[in-house]
Amino acid sequence: MAVSQALLDILVCPKCKGELKITKKQDGLICNTCSLVYPIKDDIPVMLIDEAMTLDDYSRDQSKAN
Incomplete structure (x- = not known):
C-alpha cells in the first residue's frame, strides 16, 4: 500500500474535514x-483542494484507462 493505514486514519478532507477512503487503484483519496x-x-497524498478532481471526472478517467 502506498499510503499507510496509520496515515489514512488521521487524514481528513481539507474542505469538509470528512473521512477519506483510498481508491481501488490506491492512486487517490476519496471524500464522498x-x-x-x-x-x-x-506515495504522498496531495491534500490541496485545487489539486483534487471531482469523483465523476476521476471515474471517467478510470474508465478511459481500461
Whole structure:
C-alpha cells in the first residue's frame, strides 16, 4: 500500500474535514461528502483542494484507462 493505514486514519478532507477512503487503484483519496478525489503522487497524498478532481471526472478517467 502506498499510503499507510496509520496515515489514512488521521487524514481528513481539507474542505469538509470528512473521512477519506483510498481508491481501488490506491492512486487517490476519496471524500464522498464533497465528491472529490485527492491524488496520491509518489506515495504522498496531495491534500490541496485545487489539486483534487471531482469523483465523476476521476471515474471517467478510470474508465478511459481500461
